[in-house]
Amino acid sequence: MMSSAPPSRLQGSTPKEYDFYKTVQDHLDRAAKLAKIEPYVQTILSQPKNELIVNFPVRMDSGEVRLFKGYRVQHNNLLGPFKGGMRYHPQVSLDDVKALAATMTWKSALLRLPFGGGKGGIKFDPHSVSRQELQRITRRFTHALGENIGPEYDIPAPDVGTNGQIMAWMMDTYSNMVGSAQKQMVKGIVTGKPVASGGTLGRQKATGQGIVYCILEWANEKGHNLEGSTLTVQGFGNVGSNTAVILSRLGVATVAVGDHTGYIYNPEGLNAHKLQDYVEANGTIAGYPGGKAITREEFFATKADIFAPCALENQVGEAEARALDVKVVAEGANGPCAQVGERILLEKGVDILPDVLANAGGVTVSYYEWVQNKRSEMWSEEDVDVRLEAAMKRAYREVSEYARQRKCDMRMAAYAIALKRIEAVYKEREIFP
Numbered sequence: 564m565m566s567s568a569p570p571s572r573l574q575g576s577t578p579k580e581y582d583f584y585k586t587v588q589d590h591l592d593r594a595a596k597l598a599k600i601e602p603y604v605q606t607i608l609s610q611p612k613n614e615l616i617v618n619f620p621v622r623m624d625s626g627e628v629r630l631f632k633g634y635r636v637q638h639n640n641l642l643g644p645f646k647g648g649m650r651y652h653p654q655v656s657l658d659d660v661k662a663l664a665a666t667m668t669w670k671s672a673l674l675r676l677p678f679g680g681g682k683g684g685i686k687f688d689p690h691s692v693s694r695q696e697l698q699r700i701t702r703r704f705t706h707a708l709g710e711n712i713g714p715e716y717d718i719p720a721p722d723v724g725t726n727g728q729i730m731a732w733m734m735d736t737y738s739n740m741v742g743s744a745q746k747q748m749v750k751g752i753v754t755g756k757p758v759a760s761g762g763t764l765g766r767q768k769a770t771g772q773g774i775v776y777c778i779l780e781w782a783n784e785k786g787h788n789l790e791g792s793t794l795t796v797q798g799f800g801n802v803g804s805n806t807a808v809i810l811s812r813l814g815v816a817t818v819a820v821g822d823h824t825g826y827i828y829n830p831e832g833l834n835a836h837k838l839q840d841y842v843e844a845n846g847t848i849a850g851y852p853g854g855k856a857i858t859r860e861e862f863f864a865t866k867a868d869i870f871a872p873c874a875l876e877n878q879v880g881e882a883e884a885r886a887l888d889v890k891v892v893a894e895g896a897n898g899p900c901a902q903v904g905e906r907i908l909l910e911k912g913v914d915i916l917p918d919v920l921a922n923a924g925g926v927t928v929s930y931y932e933w934v935q936n937k938r939s940e941m942w943s944e945e946d947v948d949v950r951l952e953a954a955m956k957r958a959y960r961e962v963s964e965y966a967r968q969r970k971c972d973m974r975m976a977a978y979a980i981a982l983k984r985i986e987a988v989y990k991e992r993e994i995f996p
């Protein structure tokens with residue numbers, strides 16, 4: 564989330580027993596079989612390269628010292644530096660971060676980016692602390708990670724509960740750690756920075772924009788007219804709100820929205836721009852006057868053309884999948900569909916645009932930011948969008964073509980393409996020593 568307001572209050576409803584890492588492992592196993600990946604490559608990719616846990620003290624406003632637990636998982640860096648977001652959320656756990664880090668490896672490979680995969684975070688609720696505490700936690704975490712991150716080694720970005728402001732604090736802390744002579748050379752230590760601090764135009768909306776390019780390709784392929792279509796969105800932070808706003812310009816009406824506080828509905832369409840401004844100011848959709856409150860069950864049963872889950876993993880289980888009455892699910896969040904949910908949706912004939920494809924616009928524009936930082940350049944927003952559009956549409960077509968040829972679903976196709984690219988490099992470079 565990149566608003567100037569503090570990150571939205573998060574509670575999460577992911578049940579403890581859900582094993583996100585196992586889900587991602589199962590995807591890997593099935594795709595490796597489909598693409599006939601060398602067993603030794605699959606073995607290497609089945610575990611992250613590095614798993615780092617840091618416990619660090621922070622003095623709170625009250626004077627009390629609290630210990631925080633931070634994670635950074637570096638899954639793979641064969642194709643380039645580890646790359647992936649930082650999540651601040653009470654449910655952050657090592658296994659979930661491992662799952663998210665692996666997902667980043669596939670995403671970077673699928674989009675042909677010179678990056679590997681990583682992910683990190685801190686287990687706490689960013690809304691339970693003051694702004695100054697949030698800054699001290701972020702700076703101390705960055706310091707604790709020390710040389711385990713770096714602009715040519717491992718590059719964090721925003722994720723759930725973090726935003727551009729937090730990236731600015733991370734960059735500032737890191738640049739103060741490397742010494743005066745290198746200060747200007749390390750802007751690329753994080754991406755998703757505010758533009759004035761070295762961020763790129765177009766990054767804030769990039770993930771939503773990328774989702775929309777995928778939806779456009781999907782509509783084109785299916786002969787579906789987006790003008791007059793309807794959308795439901797779960798999660799109205801950075802990804803969800805930008806997806807809804809950009810789709811509204813294409814004539815798509817957002818009829819139901821939900822976040823951690825509840826769900827709202829308006830059959831005439833909620834004004835996505837106004838709702839985004841409201842969330843920017845209030846941190847949540849709660850109290851927004853333009854819609855009627857509905858339950859989570861009613862939200863999932865709301866008929867629409869497109870459903871964009873943009874909150875957390877494991878939101879679409881059996882009940883939700885049975886209730887959903889949509890044509891396509893565009894996964895803005897990472898891992899929103901549990902395997903059982905995915906199976907039911909596919910059986911019902913619902914198309915799923917998988918996370919590793921649909922939400923890859925964020926890391927793609929992060930790459931553009933990183934390149935601009937290296938070259939001390941500033942591209943126009945149009946430049947960024949043109950490149951992003953070409954990258955997303957090419958990836959979509961590759962995935963769609965593979966799925967058609969191999970008669971598999973789009974997630975398996977996306978994984979298989981990514982794995983093949985990584986395998987090719989392992990075969991060329993072989994294993995050290």
Ligand code: NAD
Pocket residue numbers: 564565570571572573574575576577721722723724725770797798799800801802803821822823824873874875876895896897922923925926
């Ligand atoms: P964010 O913090 O800006 O927004 C998260 C949203 O999810 C908020 O509206 C929050 O209220 C809602 N939410 C949280 N718990 C919920 C619950 N239990 N039920 C319903 N809603 C809930 O985060 P974001 O950056 O928009 O990320 C959202 C998802 O997109 C995550 O899965 C993230 O990994 C993924 N993603 C983000 C980016 C990016 O560029 N920010 C890129 C790729 C993927």
